[in-house]
Amino acid sequence: MTSATPRRPSEGAAAAGGDRLRAEMWTPKPAIELSSQRAVRRHNLSIVLRQVVEQGPRSRATIAQATGLNKSTVSSLVSELMEFGLLVERGAEHRGTAGRPGLVVDVKRDGVVALGLEVNVDYLGVQATDLAGGSRYKAMEAADNRGRGVEEVFDALGALAQGALTEVQAQGLRPIGATVALPGLVDLERGALLVAPNLHWKDVPVIDRLREHIDAPNLPLSADNEANLAALAELWEGAATGYSDFVYASGEIGVGGGIVLGGELFRGYRGFGGEFGHTTVEVDGLPCACGSRGCLETRAGLEPLLAAAGLDGEAVSKRGTAKPVAELLRRAQENDEAAVKALTECGRWLGVALGTVVNLLSPQAIVLGGHFAPMSEWLAPVIAAELGSRVLGGNGAVPPVIASSLGAEAAMRGAAATQLRRVLADPTLVAAG
Amino acid sequence: MTSATPRRPSEGAAAAGGDRLRAEMWTPKPAIELSSQRAVRRHNLSIVLRQVVEQGPRSRATIAQATGLNKSTVSSLVSELMEFGLLVERGAEHRGTAGRPGLVVDVKRDGVVALGLEVNVDYLGVQATDLAGGSRYKAMEAADNRGRGVEEVFDALGALAQGALTEVQAQGLRPIGATVALPGLVDLERGALLVAPNLHWKDVPVIDRLREHIDAPNLPLSADNEANLAALAELWEGAATGYSDFVYASGEIGVGGGIVLGGELFRGYRGFGGEFGHTTVEVDGLPCACGSRGCLETRAGLEPLLAAAGLDGEAVSKRGTAKPVAELLRRAQENDEAAVKALTECGRWLGVALGTVVNLLSPQAIVLGGHFAPMSEWLAPVIAAELGSRVLGGNGAVPPVIASSLGAEAAMRGAAATQLRRVLADPTLVAAG
Numbered sequence: 001m002t003s004a005t006p007r008r009p010s011e012g013a014a015a016a017g018g019d020r021l022r023a024e025m026w027t028p029k030p031a032i033e034l035s036s037q038r039a040v041r042r043h044n045l046s047i048v049l050r051q052v053v054e055q056g057p058r059s060r061a062t063i064a065q066a067t068g069l070n071k072s073t074v075s076s077l078v079s080e081l082m083e084f085g086l087l088v089e090r091g092a093e094h095r096g097t098a099g100r101p102g103l104v105v106d107v108k109r110d111g112v113v114a115l116g117l118e119v120n121v122d123y124l125g126v127q128a129t130d131l132a133g134g135s136r137y138k139a140m141e142a143a144d145n146r147g148r149g150v151e152e153v154f155d156a157l158g159a160l161a162q163g164a165l166t167e168v169q170a171q172g173l174r175p176i177g178a179t180v181a182l183p184g185l186v187d188l189e190r191g192a193l194l195v196a197p198n199l200h201w202k203d204v205p206v207i208d209r210l211r212e213h214i215d216a217p218n219l220p221l222s223a224d225n226e227a228n229l230a231a232l233a234e235l236w237e238g239a240a241t242g243y244s245d246f247v248y249a250s251g252e253i254g255v256g257g258g259i260v261l262g263g264e265l266f267r268g269y270r271g272f273g274g275e276f277g278h279t280t281v282e283v284d285g286l287p288c289a290c291g292s293r294g295c296l297e298t299r300a301g302l303e304p305l306l307a308a309a310g311l312d313g314e315a316v317s318k319r320g321t322a323k324p325v326a327e328l329l330r331r332a333q334e335n336d337e338a339a340v341k342a343l344t345e346c347g348r349w350l351g352v353a354l355g356t357v358v359n360l361l362s363p364q365a366i367v368l369g370g371h372f373a374p375m376s377e378w379l380a381p382v383i384a385a386e387l388g389s390r391v392l393g394g395n396g397a398v399p400p401v402i403a404s405s406l407g408a409e410a411a412m413r414g415a416a417a418t419q420l421r422r423v424l425a426d427p428t429l430v431a432a433g
Numbered sequence: 434m435t436s437a438t439p440r441r442p443s444e445g446a447a448a449a450g451g452d453r454l455r456a457e458m459w460t461p462k463p464a465i466e467l468s469s470q471r472a473v474r475r476h477n478l479s480i481v482l483r484q485v486v487e488q489g490p491r492s493r494a495t496i497a498q499a500t501g502l503n504k505s506t507v508s509s510l511v512s513e514l515m516e517f518g519l520l521v522e523r524g525a526e527h528r529g530t531a532g533r534p535g536l537v538v539d540v541k542r543d544g545v546v547a548l549g550l551e552v553n554v555d556y557l558g559v560q561a562t563d564l565a566g567g568s569r570y571k572a573m574e575a576a577d578n579r580g581r582g583v584e585e586v587f588d589a590l591g592a593l594a595q596g597a598l599t600e601v602q603a604q605g606l607r608p609i610g611a612t613v614a615l616p617g618l619v620d621l622e623r624g625a626l627l628v629a630p631n632l633h634w635k636d637v638p639v640i641d642r643l644r645e646h647i648d649a650p651n652l653p654l655s656a657d658n659e660a661n662l663a664a665l666a667e668l669w670e671g672a673a674t675g676y677s678d679f680v681y682a683s684g685e686i687g688v689g690g691g692i693v694l695g696g697e698l699f700r701g702y703r704g705f706g707g708e709f710g711h712t713t714v715e716v717d718g719l720p721c722a723c724g725s726r727g728c729l730e731t732r733a734g735l736e737p738l739l740a741a742a743g744l745d746g747e748a749v750s751k752r753g754t755a756k757p758v759a760e761l762l763r764r765a766q767e768n769d770e771a772a773v774k775a776l777t778e779c780g781r782w783l784g785v786a787l788g789t790v791v792n793l794l795s796p797q798a799i800v801l802g803g804h805f806a807p808m809s810e811w812l813a814p815v816i817a818a819e820l821g822s823r824v825l826g827g828n829g830a831v832p833p834v835i836a837s838s839l840g841a842e843a844a845m846r847g848a849a850a851t852q853l854r855r856v857l858a859d860p861t862l863v864a865a866g
Contacts, residue, residue, distance in 0.1 A: 185826045194826060245702035259793065268795025269678035272826045275792035280785050280823060281716060292788070292823045352713050355725070356789060359708040360692065362701025390713060390725045393618045393627060393705045 041077075044069060045427040048077045049086060053131060053424060057090070057106035078105050084430050085111045085174060086131060086423070107132040112423060112430060113168045115178035116415030117161055117210075118226060121145055121198045121253035122321050124157050126164045127412035130173065131420055133237060137167050138409070142320025150204055158213020165216055175219060176430055177419035180206055181226035181411035183254060185272050191223045197289035198254045220419065226250075226411040227369075228265055228274060230404075231258025233414030234367050236421075239405040246365040246399075247357050249276055249350065250410075251305075251372035253321070254289070255297040259361065277301070279353040299349040302371060309342035322408075325371045332378055343378035350379060351386020358391045358399060369404035376403035474510075477502060478860040481510045482519060486564060486857060490523070490539035511538050517863050518544045518607060519564060519856070540565040545856060545863060546601045548611035549848030550594055550643075551659060554578055554631045554686035555754050557590050559597045560845035563606065564853060566670060570600050571842070575753025583637055591646020598649055608652060609863055610852030613639055614659035614844035616687060618705050624656045630722035631687045653852065659683075659844040660802075661698055661707060663837075664691025666847030667800050672838040679798040679832075680790050682709055682783065683843075684738075684805035686754070687722070688730040692794065710734075712786040732782040735804060742775035755841075758804045765811055776811035783812060784819020791824045791832060802837035809836035 051063050058066075064074045081087040088108040113136055118125040122144060128137040139160055145153050157180075165175055184196025191207030207221045231248035234240040240248070244263045250256035257276025259266040267273050277297040278290055285294025286304075298304060302321055306312070309331065311324050331339035354366055366383070368376045380401045387398045406413055423429055484496050491499075497507045514520040521541040546569055551558040555577060561570040572593055578586050590613075598608055617629025624640030640654045664681035667673040673681070677696045683689035690709025692699040700706050710730040711723055718727025719737075731737060735754055739745070742764065744757050764772035787799055799816070801809045813834045820831045839846055856862055 185830075197825070257793075268793075269797040270795040270826075270830055270832070272830045273793060273795035275825050278792045278823070278825050279789045280714070283714060283782075283785050290825050349716075352716050353789075356712045356786075357793065359711045360690075360701075360706060360790065360793065362703040362706035364702040390711070392630070392708050392711050392723050393703075397618075397703055397705045399703070 042426055042428050044073065045077055045081060046425055048074060049081055049427050050424055052087060052105055053107055057104040059102045059104050061102065063105070081427060082108075084427055086427055086430065087111075109134065110172045111174065112176045112420075113173040114176055114416040114419035114423075115161060115164055115168075116181065116229070116412035116417070116419075117157060117178055118181040118412050118415065119145065119153060119157060119199075119206075120181075120183050120226060120411075124153070124160055125409075125412050126160045127409060127416055128164050128168045128173070128175075129413065129416035129420060131423070135413075136171060136173060137164050138412075139163060140408075142322070145199055150201060150209070154209045154213055158210060161210065162214050165214060165219075174430075175216065176423055177220035177222070178210075179229070179415035179418045180210060180221070180223040181229045181415045182206060182223055183226050183252065183256070185275075186223050186225050188222070188224065188271065191221060193223065195290075197291070200289070220422075222418070224415070224418065225256070225258075225274070226252075227256025227258045227276075228267070229258075229412075229414030229418065230256070230369050230406070230410035231260055231274075231367070231414070232265055233406055233410045233417060234369065234404055235260050235263070236417055237406070237413065238367075238410060239402050240365065240367050243365045243367075245361075245363050246367050247276070247354070247361065247363050248367045248369055248404075249354065249372060250370035250404075251300070251302060251368070251375070252370045253302050255300050256370065259363075261361075276353065276357065279356060281349055281352050296349060296353045300346050300353075305342055305346050308338070308345060309336075310338045321371065325374070329374055332375075340378065343375055344382050346375075347379040347382030348386060351383040352390065354383055354401075355387055355390030358387060358397065362397065363399050365399045366401045367404055368401065369406075369410055370408065373404040373407060376401070475859055475861050477506065478510055478514060479858055481507060482514055482860050483857055485520060485538055486540055490537040492535045492537050494535065496538070514860060515541075517860055519860055519863065520544075542567065543605045544607065545609045545853075546606040547609055547849040547852035547856075548594065548597055548601075549614065549662070549845035549850070549852075550590060550611055551614040551845050551848065552578065552586060552590060552632075552639075553614075553616050553659060553844075557586070557593055558842075558845055559593045560842060560849055561597050561601050561606070561608075562846065562849035562853060564856070568846075569604060569606060570597050571845075572596060573841075575755070578632055583634060583642070587642045587646055591643060594643065595647050598647060598652075607863075608649065609856055610653035610655070611643075612662070612848035612851045613643060613654070613656040614662045614848045615639060615656055616659050616685065616689065618708075619656050619658050621655070621657065621704065624654060626656065628723075630724070633722070653855075655851070657848070657851070658689070658691075658707070659685075660689025660691045660709075661700070662691075662845075662847030662851065663689070663802050663839070663843035664693055664707075664800070664847070665698055666839055666843045666850060667802065667837055668693050668696070669850055670839070670846065671800075671843060672835050673798065673800050676798045676800075678794075678796050679800050680709070680787070680794065680796050681800045681802055681837075682787065682805060683803035683837075684733070684735060684801070684808070685803045686735050688733050689803065692796075694794075709786065709790065712789060714782055714785050729782060729786045733779050733786075738775055738779050741771070741778060742769075743771045754804065758807070762807055765808075773811065776808055777815050779808075780812040780815030781819060784816040785823070787816055787834075788820055788823030791820060791830065795830060796832050798832045799834045800837055801834065802839070802843055803841065806837040806840060809834070 047067050060074045064071045087105050089103050113128045113130050116127045123142050125140040130136050182193045185194040187194050193204040193206050195202050206223045227250045240246050246260050248258040255277030257274045259274045278295045280294050281296050282294035286298040288295035288298050306324050309328050383401050391397050480500050493507045497504045520538050522536050546561045546563050549560045556575050558573040563569050615626045618627040620627050626637040626639050628635050639656045660683045673679050679693050681691040688710030690707045692707045711728045713727050714729050715727035719731040721728035721731050739757050742761050816834050824830050
């Protein structure tokens with residue numbers, strides 16, 4: 001029996017019985033080995049790139065020592081990463097001892113860049129981050145997106161994105177992807193917004209729409225929930241870098257949440273986890289934009305908070321949230337009774353919902369983000385008191401409540417970092433561009 | 434340089450420079466290799482034992498085929514497992530085809546057994562399970578443990594445990610461990626109950642106390658939360674065998690919870706996760722035994738449920754819960770208005786709390802256990818309706834609500850299975866006995 005078609009040994013053995021040896025000879029083994037060699041190479045490129053990105057500029061010899069790869073392999077990997085435009089050679093390595101200074105390898109600052117875009121209820125934004133974590137461009141636009149149609153929002157978002165692309169390209173940077181942060185449930189696979197209660201949007205194919213508005217047909221695009229991306233930013237470069245298991249609670253027009261378990265974002269089996277803002281705090285409470293009643297965000301969202309403090313909640317979305325939040329903080333600092341009382345009440349509602357979260361998830365820490373971060377001076381002690389009375393197990397079970405260090409940019413930073421981390425995991429992704 | 438003391442090569446190399454070769458010669462390499470050989474052997478013993486336990490009786494040849502181990506290795510491993518008293522040889526393998534029937538290897542039913550003990554608010558129990566999952570002994574004792582001191586409860590639990598040990602030994606079985614299911618937070622390392630709100634117990638060294646009451650000084654003992662163990666039992670052999678990610682909600686005097694993520698029990702960073710019963714459903718609600726207010730169990734615990742149905746909640750604990758639960762179910766079946774209304778209200782409170790859980794964890798399924806299981810005919814539709822209105826993301830985000838198939842024995846089955854699984858993972862644990 002002969003055949004011109006290569007077959008896998010199992011097929012050959014099953015079909016031909018005694019002809020097994022010959023069937024095995026036809027197996028395309030070199031192809032398999034080559035692909036495995038490529039996988040090893042990709043893996044090693046990633047290891048070397050991460051060394052430099054995470055540990056700072058260093059010599060090839062230092063990289064070899066730290067990674068266990070041999071020096072000639074490191075040299076070859078560094079050369080490839082330089083060809084990709086990810087690393088550069090420069091200056092001398094600073095050493096404590098005397099001796100001839102060697103050349104060091106560093107991240108190419110004028111190399112690749114990723115965009116983090118954000119559509120939120122009251123603003124649009126874009127932020128460009130380079131591989132060293134440097135912010136290379138940012139633009140934010142206050143806008144009441146509830147009052148605008150999807151079309152109008154995407155015209156504006158597209159203009160922001162295109163402006164960023166044009167600007168970073170003028171800086172000699174190479175965009176390697178963009179991720180859009182969205183205030184609702186996201187279908188990651190389709191890059192679509194399934195539902196955003198506060199925007200009153202349903203089933204918006206975000207990635208497809210954005211693509212129509214930018215001149216970058218091959219730029220990798222993705223979308224994710226804004227609080228998830230902000231939680232990742234806190235984990236990777238913010239207040240939670242020392243924690244592996246935390247709950248991120250974010251103050252916006254709504255209330256967002258992100259859960260990090262074992263150093264990774266937890267999405268849940270169906271992919272819709274982390275929706276902390278829709279924790280029920282009052283069974284027959286106020287109607288929520290999501291269609292339910294008594295959700296946390298009907299009490300701890302920005303508008304009820306400002307209203308309780310005697311500030312005009314309605315005017316927020318037209319002017320953006322920065323000014324009224326600043327005004328609330330100014331009044332609280334001056335011990336204005338209504339402002340302090342409103343923050344205390346907000347902290348109490350947050351504490352009630354977080355008590356439930358802690359009883360369920362027993363996290364290492366709670367991180368307050370969005371406008372909860374600058375308010376944490378007032379919120380955190382009230383939350384801690386509620387946790388003290390509501391968490392089973394007492395002191396050992398109550399986690400610390402800390403404030404985000406990234407502020408309003410957390411989601412956009414996380415969005416850009418998501419794209420950059422794809423390249424860190426597989427530097428060959430930028431080879432073709 | 435010479436030395437009579439063996440050193441590791443790194444020490445030798447660092448200390449003696451050129452004397453490196455000699456330092457390496459002193460390294461106790463054979464010991465390292467032996468330990469690795471033992472680890473491989475242990476691993477292979479586990480693979481063979483699991484094959485027979487999980488897939489049923491089979492020939493050595495079938496085991497070899499299924500595991501990829503060669504026949505002589507399988508024969509040797511089977512012999513060792515037979516020496517351990519875990520497997521036996523018997524009968525013939527049933528095959529669809531003709532030919533000489535071979536001997537099969539099966540779990541030794543009269544081999545090892547594990548005890549699952551339970552201290553709950555209104556009963557004590559013990560259950561002995563053999564390696565094939567067969568229940569070999571069980572005893573339950575209704576008792577109001579709130580009305581008894583710790584000493585008295587341990588006298589009774591010790592008597593139950595000792596009775597079980599004596600009985601299974603009389604059956605020729607060999608006890609390999611016991612796990613105690615407890616209605617509160619458990620310190621796994623110390624085997625201590627940290628706090629059990631409904632028992633009003635704090636810091637009870639359960640394992641140490643139990644040890645004093647049984648005549649088995651070397652029997653491995655452990656303790657865990659009862660709802661965690663019940664959730665594991667549902668995963669391993671109950672209603673949730675098809676699910677990897679679910680939330681188990683259990684009706685008892687209190688309300689218990691267990692979270693399974695990725696096929697494993699989720700405890701959380703601090704180890705106190707899954708306390709579903711202490712989800713806040715009313716901010717200024719009824720006082721809870723835990724010290725907080727408005728916890729789910731103040732509404733969905735058995736006593737408020739019975740009281741709402743017009744049954745005497747107070748008498749429950751003196752008679753055990755089986756009779757009043759049966760009476761409530763009987764009345765509901767006859768469409769007694771108060772009984773149906775009480776169950777509907779209970780379902781609503783559960784739905785409110787589960788809505789929060791689903792928004793946070795996005796699970797694959799919800800499993801109702803304890804007395805919620807026989808009540809699920811009334812509870813599940815109300816819960817599903819609440820989830821429909823409270824879960825963000827609509828149909829795709831709402832998980833099915835199913836009933837436990839193990840009933841009141843779930844925690845004890847899970848407790849015994851925990852011990853048996855230790856042996857499945859490392860059969861050499863029983864070698865010494």
